[in-house]
Amino acid sequence: xxxxxxxxxxxxxxxxxxxxxxxxxxxxxxxxxxxxxxxxxxxxxxxxxxxxxxxxxxxxxxxxxxxxxxxxxxxxxxxxxxxxxxxxxxxxxxxxxxxxxxxxxxxxxxxxxxxxxxxxxxxxxxxxxxxxxxxxxxxxxxxxxxxxxxxxxxxxxxxxxxxxxxxxxxxxxxxxxxxxxxxxxxxxxxxxxxxxxxxxxxxxxxxxxxxxxxxxxxxxxxxxxxxxxxxxxxxxxxxxxxxxxxxxxxxxxxxxxxxxxxxxxxxxxxxxxxxxxxxxxxxxxxxxxxxxxxxxxxxxxxxxxxxxxxxxxxxxxxxxxxxxxxxxxxxxxxxxxxxxxxxxxxxxxxxxxxxxxxxxxxxxxxxxxxxxxxxxxxxxxxxxxxxxxxxxxxxxxxxxxxxxxxxxxxxxxxxx
RNA sequence: GUGGCCUUGGUGUAGCGGCAACACAGCAGAUUGUGGUUCUGUUAUCAGGGGUUCGAUUCCCCUAGGCCACCCCA
Numbered sequence: 001x002x003x004x005x006x007x008x009x010x011x012x013x014x015x016x017x018x019x020x021x022x023x024x025x026x027x028x029x030x031x032x033x034x035x036x037x038x039x040x041x042x043x044x045x046x047x048x049x050x051x052x053x054x055x056x057x058x059x060x061x062x063x064x065x066x067x068x069x070x071x072x073x074x075x076x077x078x079x080x081x082x083x084x085x086x087x088x089x090x091x092x093x094x095x096x097x098x099x100x101x102x103x104x105x106x107x108x109x110x111x112x113x114x115x116x117x118x119x120x121x122x123x124x125x126x127x128x129x130x131x132x133x134x135x136x137x138x139x140x141x142x143x144x145x146x147x148x149x150x151x152x153x154x155x156x157x158x159x160x161x162x163x164x165x166x167x168x169x170x171x172x173x174x175x176x177x178x179x180x181x182x183x184x185x186x187x188x189x190x191x192x193x194x195x196x197x198x199x200x201x202x203x204x205x206x207x208x209x210x211x212x213x214x215x216x217x218x219x220x221x222x223x224x225x226x227x228x229x230x231x232x233x234x235x236x237x238x239x240x241x242x243x244x245x246x247x248x249x250x251x252x253x254x255x256x257x258x259x260x261x262x263x264x265x266x267x268x269x270x271x272x273x274x275x276x277x278x279x280x281x282x283x284x285x286x287x288x289x290x291x292x293x294x295x296x297x298x299x300x301x302x303x304x305x306x307x308x309x310x311x312x313x314x315x316x317x318x319x320x321x322x323x324x325x326x327x328x329x330x331x332x333x334x335x336x337x338x339x340x341x342x343x344x345x346x347x348x349x350x351x352x353x354x355x356x357x358x359x360x361x362x363x364x365x366x367x368x369x370x371x372x373x374x375x376x377x378x379x380x381x382x383x384x385x386x387x388x389x390x391x392x393x394x395x396x397x398x399x400x401x402x403x404x405x406x407x408x409x410x411x412x413x414x415x416x
Numbered sequence: 417g418u419g420g421c422c423u424u425g426g427u428g429u430a431g432c433g434g435c436a437a438c439a440c441a442g443c444a445g446a447u448u449g450u451g452g453u454u455c456u457g458u459u460a461u462c463a464g465g466g467g468u469u470c471g472a473u474u475c476c477c478c479u480a481g482g483c484c485a486c487c488c489c490a
Contacts, residue, residue, distance in 0.1 A: 004463095004480085004481075005481095007480085007481070058488095059487080059488055059489085060488080060489085063417075063488095064488080064489095081489095081490085110490080112488085112489080112490095114487090114488065114489080115417075115418095115487080115488090116481090116482080116483095117482095117483075117484075117485090118482095118483065118484080119489095119490090120488080120489075120490090124489095124490070125490090126490060128490085191486095193486085193487070204488095209485095209486075209487090210486085257489090258488065258489060259489095268489095268490090269490095275484075275485085276484080276485065276486085276487095276488095277488090277489075277490085279489060279490055280490070281490065282489075282490055283490090303490090304490055305490065306489080306490030307490085308490085309490065310490095332449095332450080334449060364444095364449085364450095365449050365450055366445095366449085366450065366451075367443090367444085367451095368450085368451090369450045369451040369452095370450095370451050370452085371451085372450095372451065373451040373452050374451085374452090377451095380450080380451080382449080382450070384449055385449090386449085394450090396450075396451090398451070398452085401451090403450085
């Protein structure tokens with residue numbers, strides 16, 4: 001094969017496209033139910049937007065960005081996530097302010113240079129929301145509940161909702177300090193990755209999967225225990241609201257996010273049916289990001305779902321969409337003259353909104369019938385020499401097999 | 417970025433150091449203008465490159481891609 005698809009990318013072929021469409025539609029429906037409006041931003045942004053927002057010590061920025069220079073030497077990057085671009089667009093177009101609520105959603109491709117694996121590609125798709133303006137814990141609860149409602153609607157099973165609070169500007173450094181103090185003595189017995197994490201991002205040690213690190217992690221201090229007063233109240237309130245709404249969730253002390261901008265409540269929904277890449281959605285609050293990107297102090301929450309992972313789950317479930325819509329009319333012709341007339345009738349049918357097709361390969365009538373059957377045509381209109389003389393073609397119902405003469409002029413009427 | 421397993425027609429599989437097998441799909445035909453059943457025919461330089469050998473799809477090496485775990489994250 002001379003040309004092959006770039007590593008970590010995938011073609012979505014016609015047999016899978018309807019599934020994508022139905023999920024995208026479900027996302028739009030649910031998001032709009034909660035009054036979120038769609039926003040579309042460019043696929044690439046200035047690199048700096050991401051290094052600023054995501055954090056220079058995170059893996060995404062350090063080694064996963066598709067960065068390139070344009071012809072004038074400006075550094076651009078294919079978006080690895082959508083929160084920063086949305087914030088940028090909001091600031092640039094004056095969509096948000098501290099005394100007003102703005103709810104936005106997006107659906108589209110993201111890019112991260114990672115080693116491909118099932119459920120992890122270099123170009124992948126996310127659908128997500130961002131809510132700006134409110135620090136009320138109700139809105140934290142709302143997006144989590146909305147996310148759950150969305151997954152229920154789509155029909156995902158065996159999900160687990162995990163939530164945690166990572167604190168704010170005030171108490172997170174405190175927590176960091178405590179963690180470092182705690183791990184200090186044992187860090188040399190832990191894995192190499194943890195030793196590195198100890199230096200630049202001790203929070204990440206908490207979700208290490210290495211067996212030998214587990215015993216130290218289990219005893220480690222939890223962020224929820226070192227939260228400042230406000231963060232603690234906020235977290236308790238979110239939990240209260242979720243309980244009140246009878247949501248099914250778990251407080252997971254070791255849940256941490258890989259992006260620096262998160263504050264306070266973070267959550268993640270994982271599937272028990274997936275392997276290592278089991279997070280189907282994730283998000284949380286980011287109260288300082290807007291200001292860090294040059295805006296006023298505006299609190300915000302958001303989350304994104306991983307479309308490929310949702311698709312993967314749906315594929316493993318019993319499903320048979322088998323699109324019922326198909327071509328309504330197939331025009332079968334014999335001879336050049338009939339073909340031209342057929343083409344004319346075909347155009348007329350389409351103008352009337354009737355999905356229609358014909359053969360362009362000069363196949364036999366038998367082959368044309370076969371094709372009509374395969375593409376799921378409900379009716380076939382046959383035009384041969386006899387029909388040309390009479391001015392009527394034969395309209396055949398493919399289900400019953402019945403056929404009758406219908407004049408060329410009344411074909412459109414007949415199909416209504 | 418690290419480690420392990422894998423790569424045979426459009427798809428799913430078999431095979432073995434010596435003429436690549438099967439199923440499904442596709443295309444053509446089964447007396448001259450009619451589909452979904454049946455029957456017949458037809459469809460592969462065995463991922464790419466190199467090496468060992470009289471001979472490699474089969475053994476070895478490299479590359480690419482896939483899968484699994486680490487890592488990371490949605």
